[in-house]
Amino acid sequence: MLAVHFGAGNIGRGFIGSLLYQSGYETCFVDVNSEIVDLINEKGEYRVVLADESHEELVVKNVRAVNSAANPEQVIEAIVQADLVTAAVGPNILPHIAGLVAEGLRKRTKPVNVIACENMVGGSTLLKEKVMEKTPEAEREAILARTGFPDAAVDRIVPNQSNEDKLMVVVEPFYEWAVEETKIVGEKPAVEGITWVPDLKPYIERKLFTVNTGHAVAAYFGWQAGAKTIDEALQNDTIKQALEATLKETGRFLVEKYRFDAAEHDQYIAKIIGRFANPHITDDIPRVGRAPIRKLGGDDRLVSPAKQYEQLIGETPAYLAKSIAAALLYDYAQDPEAVEVQGEIGQNGVESAIKKFTQLNEANPLFAEIVKQYELIQENGI
Numbered sequence: 001m002l003a004v005h006f007g008a009g010n011i012g013r014g015f016i017g018s019l020l021y022q023s024g025y026e027t028c029f030v031d032v033n034s035e036i037v038d039l040i041n042e043k044g045e046y047r048v049v050l051a052d053e054s055h056e057e058l059v060v061k062n063v064r065a066v067n068s069a070a071n072p073e074q075v076i077e078a079i080v081q082a083d084l085v086t087a088a089v090g091p092n093i094l095p096h097i098a099g100l101v102a103e104g105l106r107k108r109t110k111p112v113n114v115i116a117c118e119n120m121v122g123g124s125t126l127l128k129e130k131v132m133e134k135t136p137e138a139e140r141e142a143i144l145a146r147t148g149f150p151d152a153a154v155d156r157i158v159p160n161q162s163n164e165d166k167l168m169v170v171v172e173p174f175y176e177w178a179v180e181e182t183k184i185v186g187e188k189p190a191v192e193g194i195t196w197v198p199d200l201k202p203y204i205e206r207k208l209f210t211v212n213t214g215h216a217v218a219a220y221f222g223w224q225a226g227a228k229t230i231d232e233a234l235q236n237d238t239i240k241q242a243l244e245a246t247l248k249e250t251g252r253f254l255v256e257k258y259r260f261d262a263a264e265h266d267q268y269i270a271k272i273i274g275r276f277a278n279p280h281i282t283d284d285i286p287r288v289g290r291a292p293i294r295k296l297g298g299d300d301r302l303v304s305p306a307k308q309y310e311q312l313i314g315e316t317p318a319y320l321a322k323s324i325a326a327a328l329l330y331d332y333a334q335d336p337e338a339v340e341v342q343g344e345i346g347q348n349g350v351e352s353a354i355k356k357f358t359q360l361n362e363a364n365p366l367f368a369e370i371v372k373q374y375e376l377i378q379e380n381g382i
């Protein structure tokens with residue numbers, strides 16, 4: 001069995017690649033990072049090490065890689081041969097891989113499934129739309145009849161790596177990969193470790209609005225407090241309390257919306273906070289806070305739960321508003337999106353930035369609360 005996986009980065013090698021290997025797949029990674037591509041082809045294997053007392057190590061074998069910038073025709077050929085196509089490149093990169101995916105799918109006759117493993121609601125659905133834009137209209141129906149784009153939720157903290165062995169990946173022991181079974185076309189991919197679910201929406205919203213909302217709070221509040229890493233941020237009591245209060249808000253609307261068991265959801269939150277504090281992981285704030293424009297988007301981890309809280313609970317969520325304010329204050333000079341946000345605030349003010357990046361309406365009480373919290377953080381810190 002052959003899997004083609006776009007993105008040989010942290011989650012690609014550290015999670016998807018390791019599960020594919022353990023399930024008996026040969027994996028062809030597709031990436032634009034020539035150093036990583038060359039190393040994978042030279043070694044033909046890499047190590048995944050658990051970030052706990054055990055330091056248990058798995059050697060992932062049966063791997064090769066293609067540089068899609070240099071050899072696009074090899075990517076297309078691999079997709080033609082594939083039994084499964086997956087991606088973990090980041091939501092903003094999905095449109096850039098769509099052309100090659102479309103070319104590969106056009107040349108196929110057998111069914112296949114394409115699963116995007118990004119931190120967003122509807123990642124595979126977005127990829128499907130972008131693939132269709134790259135496909136001649138007359139061919140779209142036939143391709144969709146033989147290609148599934150099931151949405152997925154992927155959870156495993158894989159920090160940026162600074163190992164001497166550049167292919168080695170240190171990962172947290174916990175993992176979860178939920179995939180929408182009802183959108184599979186043909187046979188279900190035989191990947192051990194996938195949790196098949198009939199409807200992904202509750203899983204992705206629970207994950208994105210708990211793990212990723214919480215992570216963003218730790219990163220943006222941690223940045224204000226001068227912390228370097230997520231576990232360092234959590235040692236600050238004010239940040240820990242703000243994190244818990246924010247996840248109480250997201251938990252309140254998630255339990256209301258999906259009828260989750262409230263006590264089980266509290267345990268889910270506690271486990272996640274424990275994962276953030278894992279002393280065996282050094283997760284830098286710039287990785288977790290990366291791309292604040294994406295994270296401030298109306299469907300993402302801060303604004304979407306705040307809007308849904310307003311709708312379902314009928315109140316303004318003060319801690320989510322404070323978290324959005326902290327994201328607007330994230331002024332890390334090496335992050336191009338942070339620079340853009342600061343440029344907008346500097347030129348046109350914070351109200352203009354809120355409108356532009358969150359798409360919130362000025363008449364929404366949440367808007368005024370974000371401005372208030374922004375000013376409070378500026379005056380007093382977090």
Ligand SMILES: NC(=O)c1ccc[n+]([C@@H]2O[C@H](COP(=O)([O-])OP(=O)(O)OC[C@H]3O[C@@H](n4cnc5c(N)ncnc54)[C@H](O)[C@@H]3O)[C@@H](O)[C@H]2O)c1
Nearest residue numbers: 007008009010011031032033088089090118119156157158
């Ligand atoms: N790291 C985590 O803890 C984690 C956990 C769950 C989900 N995710 C999600 O997985 C995705 C990837 O995150 P990551 O942490 O692995 O990032 P990463 O930066 O480590 O990996 C992304 C990889 O994609 C490659 N890439 C960029 N453009 C490409 C292109 N046009 N074609 C092919 N490859 C390309 C990059 O070179 C890089 O190797 C994101 O959507 C992220 O939200 C990450």
Ligand SMILES: O=P(O)(O)OC[C@@H](O)[C@@H](O)[C@H](O)[C@H](O)CO
Nearest residue numbers: 119154155156157158212215288
């Ligand atoms: O990958 P992002 O930028 O969407 O979010 C950063 C982190 O919160 C994220 O990568 C987590 O580590 C991951 O989602 C854990 O499952």
